[in-house]
Amino acid sequence: MQDTAASSADDSLLVGADVRKNFGALTVLDGVNFTLREREAVGIVGPNGAGKTTLLNVLAGAYRPSAGAVYFKGGDVTTTDAAQRCRLGIARSHQIPRPFGGMTVFENCLVAATTGGGLSGQRAYQRCVDSLELCQMIHVANRRAETLGLLDRKRLELARALATEPRVLLLDEIGGGLTDEEANNLVDTILVLRGRGLALVWIEHIVHVLVRVVERLICLDAGRIIADGKPDAVIADAAVIDAYIGGQGAS
Amino acid sequence: MSTRRAFVVERWTRLSAGSTIAVAVVLAILALAPLLFDANVVDSLTTLFIYLILSVMWNALAGYAGLVSVGQQAFFGLGAYFAIQLSYYGVGVYPALLLGAVITAVLSLPLSLLMLRLRGGEFAIGMWVVAELARLIVVLDPVINGETGVSMIALNAINPESRRDYNYWMALVAMVVLLAAVFALLRGRLGASVQAIRDDEDAAESVGVRVLAGKRTIFVLAAFGCALAGSLWLATSISFQPRQYFGIQWTAYMIFMVLVGGLGTFEGAILGGVIFFLIEYLFGQTGVWYLVGLGAAGIVFALFLPRGIWGTIEDRFSIRLLPVGYSLRMLRSDPGPGSGAKTPQD
């Protein structure tokens, strides 16, 4: 596995090398090789149950892979827990939002800025305000998070992840169920982040939104990468079309 | 991106500054209470301080860190037990009372390694099992005389009048120091971290929170606080019966105080402690019905006023007397970059 990291050490930021994940008898990731380069934005598509969220969990440290390794900035982080990975610069959002319900929106971000981001005092506050402004959440900053609707909960996932000052952002379906205008706003926000040099992995079913942001698309099916390349090429790939039509289909 | 707007983060309002002064005045009067009031009042206040310690500790544990324990009587009993042991081996009375709590806190550290692996209901029940085990082990100690119990004889050597005053001042200092410590911790980085753990442990980890360390700090602090409450209780009652000190009623009282006052609000735990003290003062002699009433009131609050009295007031009127949280206020004008930082006021 060492050479996988070494071979692309020049500008590879986050690497999953032959990642496998089983839950009991169920194989969910079946040897995934994944490399995210500095400043790169990669989209991940695939039918329901393909293992996209599981891959993200392995990259973020929420799950330990059954086999294989994960490297960040060339260092082996396979056994590094999620909290430590966050402090190293890997932030993530959750497919089903997981706000800190009893805390205000601002406090949600503050925890992220002080623990994940290692900031304190005014710098932490400033970081939170920046994240909340970018995600258009300033007007609800003092609301307890449990009172938010789904759209704001999804925005909070992004704002809270950003407050940790990440190098890599792992996004899991934050665009689902958005109106066209909301989706446009989201794309604008993500493009601002890309402009700041943030590297990005974005799982999303709404491909036409995704392709406005990412430069590379990966299609995952039944725990394997079946296509990886330029978005246009991947969308046109026969295997990808097959996976979607043959599988349960995308929502 | 967009122009930077100025903002202030308010942590301390004029109202809370006022309430801090009020607290200081009350404490100054309380410090002189043995000189001002008669013996009954002094005894009652000592009891109140012990209740306040228990209430604030359980609130820190369950209300802030999400560690719902029904076994805090383990520490209450152990604090008193170790004080008796130390006194038996010749340590002075008041040092023994304090050291009893310190030893309990030290023991709670290895215990936390075990217990904090459990989540939710498992942790709650697990703590109750710990309390029962602690009682069974303590009963085996020949010094304790089994279930009959024992008195802390050295306490009898002090003349009752001075003992009342010493107990009072020790309880007052313990309460003030513990409440101040909890308040400072909750206002600091740890406070926000443990609340995040309480609300969603995995999400907390995902933003970099050291989950185990955060829980452990609160667990050990609460163990120390409950143990000190136990040894203070011993100082006022002199006798120690395992069944009484390791009884689950202590946890029932703590839950009652916190639920009625307001789970997860600092002011609420204090309010709940005072309310419980008054209820006990008025109805404590009515035996079983008193306990039934407490239970019923607790359930009514849990069902119909889940944020307790203070939590409801806080929601309705946005009043914060002793705030541990943060409030963001954007300022209208935009004097340009670098203006983000303003000194908090108002």
Ligand SMILES: Nc1ncnc2c1ncn2[C@@H]1O[C@H](COP(=O)(O)OP(=O)(O)OP(=O)(O)O)[C@@H](O)[C@H]1O
């Ligand atoms: N913790 C778990 N325990 C057992 N099985 C799991 C677990 N997490 C995921 N799975 C299973 O792994 C498979 C892949 O799940 P995953 O959530 O990674 O899919 P996905 O590609 O994100 O799907 P979707 O598009 O619906 O979000 C599913 O069959 C799921 O039931």
Ligand SMILES: [Mg+2]
């Ligand atoms: Mg998923």
